[in-house]
Amino acid sequence: MQFNVTIAGRTQRVELRRTATGWECGVDGQPLAADVVEVRPGAFSILVGGQAFEIHVERDNEHYRVHSRDTDLVAAVEDPRRWHGSRAGGLAAEGRQEIQAPMSGKVIEVLVEEGQSVEAGQGLVVVEAMKMQNAIPAPKNGMVERVLVRAGDTVEHGATLLVVS
Amino acid sequence: MFKKILIANRGEIAVRLIRACREMGVGTVAVYSDVDRAAMHVRMADEAYPIGPAPSTESYLRIDKLIDVARRAGAEALHPGYGFLAENPALPRACRDAGIVFIGPPAEAMELMGSKVASRQTAARVGVPTVPGTCEALPTLEEAARVAEQVGYPIVLKAVAGGGGKGMRLVREAKQLPDAWRDARSEAENAFGDPSLYFEKYLERPRHVEIQILADQHGNVIHLGERECSLQRRHQKVVEESPSPVILERPELRAAMGEAAVKIARAAGYVNAGTLEFLVLRDAKSPWGWRFYFLETNARLQVEHPVTELVTGLDLAKWQIRIAAGEPLDFRQEDVEWRGAAIECRLYAEDPENNFFPSPGRITRLERPAGPGVRIDGYVYEGWEVPVHYDPLLAKLVCWGRDRKEAISRLTRALDEYLVGGIRTNLPFFRRLMHQAEFLAGELDTELIDRMLQQPPEIKLSAPLQNVAAVTAALAALMQASPDGAGTRSSAEQSRPPSAASSWKLQGRQRLLYREPR
Numbered sequence: 001m002q003f004n005v006t007i008a009g010r011t012q013r014v015e016l017r018r019t020a021t022g023w024e025c026g027v028d029g030q031p032l033a034a035d036v037v038e039v040r041p042g043a044f045s046i047l048v049g050g051q052a053f054e055i056h057v058e059r060d061n062e063h064y065r066v067h068s069r070d071t072d073l074v075a076a077v078e079d080p081r082r083w084h085g086s087r088a089g090g091l092a093a094e095g096r097q098e099i100q101a102p103m104s105g106k107v108i109e110v111l112v113e114e115g116q117s118v119e120a121g122q123g124l125v126v127v128e129a130m131k132m133q134n135a136i137p138a139p140k141n142g143m144v145e146r147v148l149v150r151a152g153d154t155v156e157h158g159a160t161l162l163v164v165s
Numbered sequence: 166m167f168k169k170i171l172i173a174n175r176g177e178i179a180v181r182l183i184r185a186c187r188e189m190g191v192g193t194v195a196v197y198s199d200v201d202r203a204a205m206h207v208r209m210a211d212e213a214y215p216i217g218p219a220p221s222t223e224s225y226l227r228i229d230k231l232i233d234v235a236r237r238a239g240a241e242a243l244h245p246g247y248g249f250l251a252e253n254p255a256l257p258r259a260c261r262d263a264g265i266v267f268i269g270p271p272a273e274a275m276e277l278m279g280s281k282v283a284s285r286q287t288a289a290r291v292g293v294p295t296v297p298g299t300c301e302a303l304p305t306l307e308e309a310a311r312v313a314e315q316v317g318y319p320i321v322l323k324a325v326a327g328g329g330g331k332g333m334r335l336v337r338e339a340k341q342l343p344d345a346w347r348d349a350r351s352e353a354e355n356a357f358g359d360p361s362l363y364f365e366k367y368l369e370r371p372r373h374v375e376i377q378i379l380a381d382q383h384g385n386v387i388h389l390g391e392r393e394c395s396l397q398r399r400h401q402k403v404v405e406e407s408p409s410p411v412i413l414e415r416p417e418l419r420a421a422m423g424e425a426a427v428k429i430a431r432a433a434g435y436v437n438a439g440t441l442e443f444l445v446l447r448d449a450k451s452p453w454g455w456r457f458y459f460l461e462t463n464a465r466l467q468v469e470h471p472v473t474e475l476v477t478g479l480d481l482a483k484w485q486i487r488i489a490a491g492e493p494l495d496f497r498q499e500d501v502e503w504r505g506a507a508i509e510c511r512l513y514a515e516d517p518e519n520n521f522f523p524s525p526g527r528i529t530r531l532e533r534p535a536g537p538g539v540r541i542d543g544y545v546y547e548g549w550e551v552p553v554h555y556d557p558l559l560a561k562l563v564c565w566g567r568d569r570k571e572a573i574s575r576l577t578r579a580l581d582e583y584l585v586g587g588i589r590t591n592l593p594f595f596r597r598l599m600h601q602a603e604f605l606a607g608e609l610d611t612e613l614i615d616r617m618l619q620q621p622p623e624i625k626l627s628a629p630l631q632n633v634a635a636v637t638a639a640l641a642a643l644m645q646a647s648p649d650g651a652g653t654r655s656s657a658e659q660s661r662p663p664s665a666a667s668s669w670k671l672q673g674r675q676r677l678l679y680r681e682p683r
Contacts, residue, residue, distance in 0.1 A: 001643055005635040008624050012632070014639040023640075027632045034636060042530065042586065042641065046633050053633045057641040058530070058586050064638040068630060069581045072593040075638035079646065102522045104553050130514070130523035130557040137520075157526075 004078040007066070096165040097139060101155040105129030109151050110162075116144045118164065125149065125161050138164055166490050167191050167242045170268070171235040172206065173256075174246030175225060177544040177560055178466075179206035182244050185482035194238045196231060198224035200552045205544040212238055219554045225249045228259045235265050242266035242489055248556065251465040252279050268489040270464050274435045278462035282325055282363050284433070288459040291432045293425040296444060296458045298365035306346050309364065313342065316366050322346065324353035325361035330400025332356060335367060370610045371444035373397070374409045374457070376426035377473045377481070380436050381488045387498045388423035389479065392472050394442075395609035396598075398521070403591075403614065404598070405469035406508040407476045410569065410607025411445055411455055418445075418453045429459065438485050440467050468511065468561065471542055475507035475565040506569040508576050512543070514557040516589035525553040530586030534579035538565040538572070551588060559590065569607065573599060597622055 001016045015026040025032050035047040046053040056067040066073040108126040112118055123135030124144070145163040149155060169192035172179045179195065183206060186193045195210035200219040207213040214234045217224035224230070226249055235243055243265050245251040254276045257267040270278070278284045282302055285295045297316055302325045303309040313320050313336070322345055324332030332353030334345035346362070354360040373394045380386040393409035394402045412419045426441040440463040448456035470481045479501075484494075515521045527550045533541055543560025545551065551559065564579055566572035577599040583592055598604055601617050626634075 001639075003639040003642055005638050007631060007634055007638070008626050010631065012635045014635050016636075016639055016643060025636050025639075027635060032632055032636060034633065036636070036640070043532075044637050044640070046637065048629060048633060051629060053630065055633060055637040056530070056532075056584055056586070057637050059641065059645060064641050066634045066638055067584060068634065070577075070596050071625060071630065072596070073624070073626070073634055075634065077638050077642040079642065102516075102519055103524060105523070129553050130525060130555065132523055132557075134520065134522055 006076040098160045099162050101159045103129045104157045107149045107153040112144045169240045171240035171243045173231045177542050178246040180544045183209045194240045232263045244268040247465050270437050275464045277433045278464045281461045284462045291428045293459045296365040299363045302361035319367035320364045321367045322349045322364050326357035326359040374445045375440045375442040381494045383493045385494045386427045397611045398614045407472045415453045471563045472507045472509050476503045505567045506572040507565045508572045509563040510595045512560045513591050514551045517594040523557050524589035525551045526588040528587045532584035534582035538575045539579045
């Protein structure tokens with residue numbers, strides 16, 4: 001199995017090969033003598049030539065979050081056999097964008113109207129969750145195409161609040 | 166001593182109070198809303214009763230229901246914790262009417278100290294300096310503008326009934342006042358049901374230092390030193406420590422502030438545990454090089470009380486209960502000793518990568534630090550769903566060391582051991598803060614965190630870690646893609662303990678196709 005893994009802006013080709021008793025791995029064509037034990041789901045103890053790593057991995061939407069001691073990383077993993085090109089669309093700074101609720105909560109105020117021009121960073125909707133009110137900013141300059149919520153609405157995590165084009 | 170106490174709260178503070186009761190041999194009665202049926206405080210209490218739906222206005226804020234449960238369960242006393250009803254004088258009044266002891270200050274003292282304006286007046290009466298500003302609620306915008314002109318801009322508008330930054334606005338010049346006045350009033354009205362505002366002169370880079378006091382029913386009032394709470398984000402404290410780095414070299418300043426706090430508490434007829442907040446500023450003319458102003462009182466046990474517990478060795482929650490039961494303090498001011506340094510981080514369910522948005526949800530993984538000098542006051546467990554209805558505090562991580570340096574190194578180590586999966590937390594933010602130069606130097610102010618967050622985080626990534634992280638992410642993706650394929654174990658099967666024969670054990674050397682790179 002081959003994967004292209006991008007961490008901190010650097011993409012590496014990772015090869016994993018199953019053997020009778022475990023796995024062999026390589027990075028960018030170089031073998032990596034890694035002794036990997038999954039101590040519990042998502043938690044790996046890894047020894048590389050005696051150097052010890054404790055790595056936790058967690059899936060987060062399209063990415064994996066990788067934690068090691070004082071380092072928190074986001075990894076994009078691409079299986080070249082499955083995906084050709086990027087799946088990303090929602091976060092591109094170009095074109096039509098759906099603005100989604102970053103958490104479940106209650107819409108306190110809609111700050112813009114349909115047809116209104118907005119600048120990147122301008123507050124669009126105020127959502128309250130866990131006693132905190134947060135203004136959700138426009139990700140880019142554009143025009144509010146549709147407003148899908150009203151003040152007082154309860155919204156779920158990921159619900160589309162409005163569309164900016 | 167009481168036989169049974171009702172804990173009128175949830176979350177980590179309910180757990181903290183249950184622990185105190187358990188140590189004292191006092192029975193505990195928990196209350197819970199519909200979403201808290203499986204919460205830790207319900208699991209730990211001796212008895213637990215439902216008090217309504219998730220919204221706190223229909224459950225944890227319902228005085229009638231709390232009193233009803235206390236009566237039916239036969240609880241002799243009620244502890245409000247912090248937040249919710251802790252500083253609402255209607256609760257001690259309702260307790261008094263029902264013949265239940267309220268573990269906290271009497272309603273009258275709470276009213277006096279809880280009102281920022283009244284407590285400022287009290288301070289002025291006993292000769293403790295307060296921040297220049299109004300000592301009473303401002304009747305109109307015109308009056309506010311007139312007085313602001315006299316005191317001089319910049320000023321900070323504050324809610325008379327307020328706290329936690331709600332109803333608070335910084336006004337740098339006169340023309341900003343009308344908008345700020347309107348916004349602050351509506352925020353105060355929404356948050357506290359009272360739109361009244363007062364203002365204070367805005368002080369540049371003040372340090373927030375608060376004094377913990379204990380007052381028994383026999384007229385003994387003592388202070389337990391200070392906690393510095395200058396590290397804030399959006400006016401919310403996130404890190405607290407004792408001793409304050411300012412006071413460390415100046416024990417006379419601690420004594421002077423402690424004495425001021427005790428004077429104010431006495432004048433207010435205060436009983437039980439309380440905290441008096443001060444602003445501390447550099448001032449070459451002052452005898453210690455620093456000057457302090459009384460700011461406000463918190464008539465309750467504070468979130469950050471463990472910091473004081475670690476440096477004084479006193480259990481504040483237990484003392485609250487003893488005082489309410491009528492016991493006198495069995496030590497004097499001169500018996501209080503401070504040892505070492507303690508620092509607390511407030512662990513919140515919020516996403517530091519996404520503007521600190523709240524991040525409720527199910528906790529899928531929880532690894533807690535342990536070892537010397539580490540204390541965790543928390544309430545979450547693996548499988549617990551952090552509800553969206555309440556504040557996002559998950560736990561407080563508090564570390565003690567023989568000095569500030571050791572406390573920081575323990576905290577840094579403990580933060581590295583801490584892991585919360587399934588939801589986002591501010592742990593990465595704290596890990597970053599532990600390396601921030603001003604923090605390490607003890608040069609704290611309320612804008613330090615904002616300045617730090619304006620800089621992009623530095624990613625320390627060694628080549629070996631990059632390789633290992635990439636391999637691990639790929640393994641996780643492989644498991645995700647074919648959980649049962651290629652002979653790998655499914656997610657469910659993986660929950661069993663690892664064994665040497667685990668198919669996920671990648672035996673290095675002998676089984677590698679490749680040779681080890683050297």
